[in-house]
Amino acid sequence: MARILIVDDDPSFGQIMKRKLERAGFEVTMRDGPFGTIGELKRGGYDALLLDVLMPALDGGTLVQLIRGTESIRAVRVLLCSSMDALELKGLAEKLHVEGYIPKSTPLDEMVATVRAVLNQPAAS
Amino acid sequence: MVSLLSTLGHDLRTPLNSIIGYSELLQEELRDAGHEDWVDDLEQVRASGRVLLDLINRLVDLAKVEVGRIALAPVPLSFAAVTAEVAAAVAPALAARGQRLELWCPADAGSAVLDPARLAQCLSCMVQSVAELSGPGVVDLRVTPPEGSTGARFAIQMLAQPEGAAEPGSIPSVPAHPSAQSAQNAPSWSGARLHAGAQVGLLLARELCELLGGEFQVQAGATIVLRLPGSPPRALHEEGAAPGSAVIEPEPPPVVATGG
Known part of the structure; x- marks a missing residue:
């Protein structure tokens, strides 16, 4: 069973994704803020990280750079998940070289399909 | 101004995405529990949320065009x-x-x-x-x-x-x-x-x-x-593009996206 970490400072939407992904058969942990994410990834053996972008304390882009700079977790698959403009989110995902992105307006079944597609990709080296 | 519009769009979409997402999730869970009669009511909530979301997206994009700051990537x-x-x-x-x-x-x-x-x-x-x-x-x-x-x-x-x-x-x-x-x-x-x-x-x-x-x-x-x-x-x-290519893919591995 694939393990997924959700980091989102909007607990409402984080819970929606958690429940949906658990119904789809994933093992999901949720954190309601960015701090502690690096440690959680090191401890948890996660296959993918669903990461909110616009978080006041520490934005998702900076967190991606921290993850990619940490040897033991740099290969984790990252999907950006945000309510920002879908085209801007796509551009940010390409700029950060993350494995996927999910606008939060996406129907939940499509979200799950995107997560599965990313998990089917080989992990970054 | 564009940054303000982007932030405004994000902040308008955030609660709305929760309303739509919860509606979808509850529809699925109630359907599984055999409460089909409530599913139609939730569909009204979900569909109305989608209409409002489309309107917000269009208004924000229109405002961005109006201030002349839409970035083009030809x-x-x-x-x-x-x-x-x-x-x-x-x-x-x-x-x-x-x-x-x-x-x-x-x-x-x-x-x-x-x-x-x-x-x-x-x-x-x-x-x-x-x-x-x-x-x-x-x-x-x-x-x-x-x-x-x-x-x-x-x-x-x-x-x-x-x-x-x-x-x-x-x-x-x-x-x-x-x-x-x-x-x-x-x-x-x-x-x-x-x-x-x-x-x-x-x-x-x-x-x-x-x-x-x-x-x-x-x-x-x-x-x-x-x-x-x-x-x-x-x-x-x-310019090196094959006929039929409409979207530049990022360097491998490709970014996977939903259609939302």
């Missing part, structure tokens, strides 16, 4: 490929309204160096707005190269109207400047109140079309025509 593209992508994207929304898109687009419809995402957004807005102004029936989209020049001509028309609905020929005029459009003199749709989302969608489609260097016209017969500039096929190949 690349070589094939009109046929972008049109096919749009047709696939709008099909579910049209089907939900009892509508169907008939697409007439030859594979050699032409090529251009344009921003594929903004072109797709422009065409999608145009198709969906025309569909929103109409009842069940067929939305006809024809793509042809204009005579004597490069580029493409997109003509969209609602072919079939339900009994009692608006007659062909009554697509409203689109004002020259959206900011000059007051609520009191808004164009009418056969005397009926024009669907606000569709009106904003038509304005956005026109603004994006002009931003891409094209022309947008409302013609007789309830037809909207877009003319977009093209480039000779040779130019497309010289």
Whole structure:
């Protein structure tokens, strides 16, 4: 069973994704803020990280750079998940070289399909 | 200003996405629990949320165009490929309204160096707005190269109207400047109140079309025509893109995205 970490400072939407992904058969942990994410990834053996972008304390882009700079977790698959403009989110995902992105307006079944597609990709080296 | 609009859009979408997402999730869970009677009520919440989300997205994009700060990323593209992508994207929304898109687009419809995402957004807005102004029936989209020049001509028309609905020929005029459009003199749709989302969608489609260097016209017969500039096929190949490629993929591994 694939393990997924959700980091989102909007607990409402984080819970929606958690429940949906658990119904789809994933093992999901949720954190309601960015701090502690690096440690959680090191401890948890996660296959993918669903990461909110616009978080006041520490934005998702900076967190991606921290993850990619940490040897033991740099290969984790990252999907950006945000309510920002879908085209801007796509551009940010390409700029950060993350494995996927999910606008939060996406129907939940499509979200799950995107997560599965990313998990089917080989992990970054 | 653009940053403010982006933040405003994000902050408007955030609670709305939770409303829509919870509605979807509860529909699924209640269906599993055998409470089908509540699923329809939640569908009303979900569908209304989607309408509001579309309106917010269009208004924010329109405002960005208005302040002249939409960034374009032109690349070589094939009109046929972008049109096919749009047709696939709008099909579910049209089907939900009892509508169907008939697409007439030859594979050699032409090529251009344009921003594929903004072109797709422009065409999608145009198709969906025309569909929103109409009842069940067929939305006809024809793509042809204009005579004597490069580029493409997109003509969209609602072919079939339900009994009692608006007659062909009554697509409203689109004002020259959206900011000059007051609520009191808004164009009418056969005397009926024009669907606000569709009106904003038509304005956005026109603004994006002009931003891409094209022309947008409302013609007789309830037809909207877009003319977009093209480039000779040779130019497309010289820049290294294969015919049919509409979107530049990032360096491998590719970014996987949903269609939201």
